[in-house]
Amino acid sequence: MIAEPTNTGSMQDAAIDALDPVIALLALVQSTGDVSLLRKYGPALEGTQHQVKEAFVAFDTPLEPSAASLEVAREVRDLLRAAVRSGRPPVLATLDKPLFREMARLALGLEMPEMSIDVAYQHGGFTTDTRVRKPKRLPPADFKVLVVGAGMMGINAAVKLQQAGFDFQVIEKLDAVGGNWLENTYPGAAVDTPSRVYSFSFEPNASWTKYYPVGPEFLAYLERVTDRYKLRERITFNTTVEGAQWDEERKLWKVNALQDGNKVVFEGQALIMAVGPNNAPNYPDVAHLDTFAGPVIHSAAWDHSVDLEGKKVVLVGTGCSGVQVANAIADTVGELVIIQRQPEHIIPNPAAHDPVDELERWAMEHIPFVVQWKRLQSLASAMQDMHGMVMKDEEYAAKTGGFGPINDGIRMMCEAYLKSHFPDDPGMVALLTPSFPVFAKRPILDCGFYETLKKRNVSIVRGALAACDEKAVILADGTRIECDVLLLSTGYKLFFGRQFDIRGSGGRTLKQAFDPYPFSYEGMLIPGFPNFVFMGAPYSYLVANHAVVSEQQVHYAIELLQWMVDDGLSSVDVTESAARAFVEDVDANLAKTAWVQCGNAHGYYRDHSRKVILAVPRHNSRIWHDTRSPRTGDFTVTRRPEMGPAVEPEMAMLTI
Template sequence: MAGVPANLEDMLKDAHLPALLTAMVHITGDTGWLRPEWAPTYNPMDRADLGIPEERQAEARKAVAEAIRTHLGGKPLQMANPDTATLRRQMDFVAGAPIPEQYVDFLVDELTLDGRSTKDPQFEQPQLKAAARKLNVLVIGAGMSGLLAGIRLSQAGVPFQIVDKNADVGGTWFENTYPGCRVDNSNHMYSYSFEPNHLWPQHFSPQPVLLEYFRGIAAKYDLRKHIRFETLVESLAWDDGRAVWRATLNGKDGRTEIVEANAVITAVGQLNRPRMPDIPGLGSFEGPAFHSAEWRHDVDLKGKRVGVIGTGASAYQFVPEIAPEVASLTVFQRTPPWGLPVPHYHDDVPDNMKWVLEHVPYFDKWYRFYLFWMTTEGFLPMVKSDPAWTGPATAVGPENAMLREMATLSLQAQIADRPDLADKVIPQYPIGGKRAVLDNGVWIAALKRDNVSLVTDKVTEITAKGVRTADGVEHEFDVLIYGTGFQASNFLSFLKVKGRGGRDLHETWGGDAKAYLGMTVPGFPNFFITYGPNTNIVVNGSIIFFSECSVRYIVGCLKLLAESGARALEPKKAVHDDFNRRVDEANAGWAWGSPHVSSWYKNSFGRVSQNWPFGLIDYWRATLAPNPDDFVLEKTPEPVA
């Protein structure tokens, strides 16, 4: 039997068994694969533990192997599209528990068994197609969201061009090249829902692999012909009389150019402008000094005395990478990060698993469904504030305290031989209050090295020779690296935007960016933001999911323009204001909204301007299609007789 490995049963040990068994329903047409004794009972802190006895697993894999051999030997699929009752059973089986009814349509849409989704543009009618061809859209940014916008606009038949300041696609995965840079969301979810990759080399891929994925996407959808690289959009101005945006572009040759578009989509992300700390003497260090997002590969760290300021997500990744090669490494920490135990964070995806993903029909969809459901709400209930909580301020509720205890036990096990580190690495703020990182032990292992020091005294000054701390000690270095994050709350800070009547976007925001559904702003017609205010996620889901929902909604707005014959739309101020009021009220009920916690989730006013405070399902529902009643639609003026 060509193409079927002789050791198939052994190969299946690396595949997610509940997803395999569910795929067998499609292959054989038999729902008997969904046996109660084969159903998983997941451990939320150990995704490798299926809760199925080993003998049962062996029994199931033997049966699966035989069914796969039969199918690959020439027997066709028996149940490509199961009925609703069967599909519900399959979903419950993979999830390990009954899925609440309100999630079913949302999850079926994400599963896309028939290859179709609500995220696919619906521009089939001839009149609509003709109206779409008359539109012209400017997309700013060729990263994950910009490429996605290009794909969907192309599918809808809407003319567009993409402008990017970089020399290639990829956005954050083009710009961030520091050692150890990788995604912190499982790659089988951190990829477009309609473009799975069965050959991801690792569960959480490093930057070069992610960049190649997005380069491949740009090539497959022939997007490069629409992209102007090394071009900066300096300003946007709305022409009230003609209802178009006039964009001033600055090309790589230094020349400026004005282009016009009916609509603008910004796809520039939140985490792309490095934030330098407000420390006296900044810039006075005489040696090489750089931010991790602008890594200097021309600076050889081997044998050097290196100082690192900051212990956020980037430092958490690059410190373990550089620690073995430097002479000494001193890490200056203001507050420690919470690490969520993910033992396989650096692990390769086994070749056996890749084979199953590629060759067993529907396995890839059900495996992704498993990952998606487990993180749809994820740890969300465990970072919810309980108004009745009277426990210590290190937690915001009983479930949060339980999650804290589990994460603390993991950290304590890693420092059992170094109790002196306990006060330095175990946070005293509620888990979820700041961005958590994925912990597989390499961070603590790096801090325990003989050539690494963790300093928690406040940095008071940058000197010519290094860093001075509050205890008066001057730490001397050869190289200084800032791992101090990004200007997350300064949305679109690089871009001058003048809306209706010359209204300035940043003056309108006054440093406190707000948008309806994170995408549209009153007074700025046909102006759409992806990954805008309050669309960040903390412990649940993938940001690609949010981008797919946002782009679906934005394309829906363009469809509304085409269908209605309007030339402009903008959200009603009352709708915008009511939405943001509800967002603020809801954000106060989470760990990250606690008044006792400061983080980049909050802007200079102390308002949580980053995070979405509801479930993924709520954003999915809210972005299915724009409600015309939410908008002011401007019709084309009648010609004067």
Template sequence: MNNHDLVVIGAGFSGIAMTIAAKAAGRDVIVLERADEIGGTWRDNRYPGVACDIQSHLYSYSFELNPDWSRAYAPGDEIQDYLLYVVEQYDVRRHVRFGADVQQAWFDEETSRWEVAFTGPEGRLETISCRDLVLAVGSLQVPTVPDIPGLETFAGELMHTATWVPGTTAHGKRVGVVGTGASAVQLIPAVAPDAAALTVFQRTPTWVMPKGDHEIAESTSERYERRPALMKALRAKIRTSNESRALAFVKQPALMKAVSLRARAHLRSSVDDPQLRARLTPSHTLGCKRIPLSDDYLETFNRRNVKLETGELIAADATAVVTADGTHHPLDLLVLATGFDPAAGWKAVNVFGRKHASLSARWDEGIDSYYGVTVPDFPNMFMLLGPNAELGHNSVLLMMEAQVELVTKLLAERDRRGAAMVSVRPEVVPAHMAEIDERSQGTVWLQGGCRSWYLDESGRNRTLWPGTVGEFERRVRNPEWVDYEFTS
């Protein structure tokens, strides 16, 4: 059958949650996943040291808590194993078409249905039709590659953290890591002990907070399994603690200067050399960029085989990279820990709505969405963790679950009314986006003295929700039906 109620693009955390909700509502759902396995971010990111920076017991579905996490902050492979378990537990796998690389999706105004064209594992182009389309593609799937002249001529091992080749080792090699963001902070301590020499190429120093990671005793896990209420209480405690950070991020960035005292103390206690500490000290306000958590990243710079290089990378050749002072840095393994393009994944889907409206063009113009879910001129189409639905202070899975509930309610209300389509009213979106812009102005992301991937090219926040999770949940879980069009 090539006709379905619902097509979900992407089989990561969001796509799996949407599929489970659609199945529960009795909808015929199919998931198009371009890879050969589920998992999204946690399937692809396999570099040494990869882990979550949200506490394990909060980084899971609310309807499927896991008592068996091994650490306070779960390693990446453990999160992937959790997703594999959920997929089997809720019979999701039979709904997934693996190796399905979506090329284009367009809304047929004559039939009020979406047509989705994709290539299968053999490269053959197929098209399926559906009533509803959900984009669960995520913002952390298209790696950002720095523009270093000659990089393509490098003859050693070259990879991005998101494309880490299994089996790759740093043992006895001259290793270079470009970047000092969240991925680099996890990778560098993991590869430094094995490398003959490790050079970290830093463009901007990053504030690093202590992680406080630790093993979870088997007896504790057994207790949570016997008494789930204890695990739920811990989850609620973690959530509340994280929510308290929103005040400093969103309303009073000056508070972050006080919080940065802890980061400064962490730096002082970790790095012996005062000159090196100075080079590792950021000038921007804590929170302006994503805050990495690590107990051993800073200490790694005390190692004799580790060097911090702050000169600009201007070129690469077959054996080395070159900094602005003309120094050649010979390398065997070069790792790009340079993050992701948050808009690229959404644009790559190539979606066209009413009157050939292009979602990609909307992104280029600075996309206006309603709670990161609906976009004018794209009826029966929904995004999960779209614009302004990411977080800087808490688990995005909380936001995603609220959005899944909104989509479920919109579809149910449309069907109850006997309508063919549901879409956000174009006139309500400008006021919503104006509120986002106004509230973003006072945040640390705009006032902290840095540029980050949170902001688009014009300097507008088009990534993060400028408020608490609780506020977001209250708004989207109690939708105002007058904000939506239900049409025949």
């Protein structure tokens, strides 16, 4: 890292000199408005080292820059330096589609599919989420929206409801915002998605200290967004929702909750469930678990009062949270025994613990559009078609016995990475090698797990936890392991609202609607539950980049509510036929994926029946286009008895 200069001028010079020349050129073009600079310097910068590292930080393939590109980089940085020193605002604050496509191709080193251009422009943070429906009316005073949950999705919904002019109330069970990031305080808790992506496109953060931020830093980000938009006064804290009922006569939702020991009821014309599917810790069904004399701690409900210093600890689970816990506590405990039900594919991730360079952070904070182009590079995977990764290539499989060329390529990379850590230990390699393709369950970006396994006080055992006695855990094969503390990194129960008493039209419960298995329309709506948006519902997850999908779901919710306001509707309910058509399309494609083809892989995409109900095999860009605006023919509606006069369109236009 270059030493931090002692004054602003030298900091500016050093930051620009250290800036990826590709990013410097893109920022220069927007700053000056001189598009000819892109054509003059761009060709010499294609494929340069910084670009590849930033775009695919987990698959870094360093390239040596040519002498010509080094000279171009110097010229570009000098021009950017002059533009920044001028103090003038950027000339190109917005970009037309052809120019953005050209600039994005240089930023990513590849041509984006046509369907991804608008998606990249929005989620890169170059524009706020432009409304599709031009509002004809302002939301009436008696139209209130209830939001359950003040985590990432709930905060997103609150911001957009506020900007669209809706009256709303957020109901939160905890005493602060943050959701999972407030509850998950286990050692090593961190985001395994790049920080620039795991944040709101309308509120990019230029000041991340790590490429993959730890829990407290991400929680602080959510708190800043909450305060920036003055949302706290609209959030009712320490209030636990117990159920909700649709009042058919009054066309509103009644939400029953417990607040300070008292039962309270909230009423609203629409209800947005924003608690997410990973809401409740999953405690394994273990015989005599309550007889274990030592502490039993779930990673999602960490007990910080328990001192692990010098203790013999058994850790159950090697998913994302499990490996993070293992890395964090290995040097503290006396002995760590890790129980692995089945191995996971671990992807090399050299930036897992890296701090963001001080000069890079300065550039993002002070040079316009640097943070947006950096964000777009981190979004590269979300802009690509995942089918080649998760869909089985039958022709390829028949010829090679593999799954698909891209999937097999990633699997071989993971296996080579594993072998590089244990070159002289074939037994460990065999123990840690999955029997299923990559993405059959969520792969792990390495945060140092293999290195942790090399420590003298750490061991790993293949098996399933079956029972406990007073002093030990007992595996399914009868192996007994004594320990002082039992840690459970066993994930979450898929929520999907079944734990609440949610009743729609005719008093039908959500549990009844989800028999024999949960489903949804567009990952958000359930027939028979009018004016109800269930964010993170079945068939909503893309396995990765859910922060991107949740923004799209909030956008859709606002479009749906604005349609109700404009057309004077008191209720909108997706039809059973539309929902079933959506589910049939998803299920037909799911049948071709690693998630279904490899049913022996345990993963949180499945419910208790082993059916995949969370993940959806759809291109992120397709989801974006499909959720731009409701297809009104897919709904049954009722109208309000009276409507106020329409306002002038320009009076109703609010940025969202």
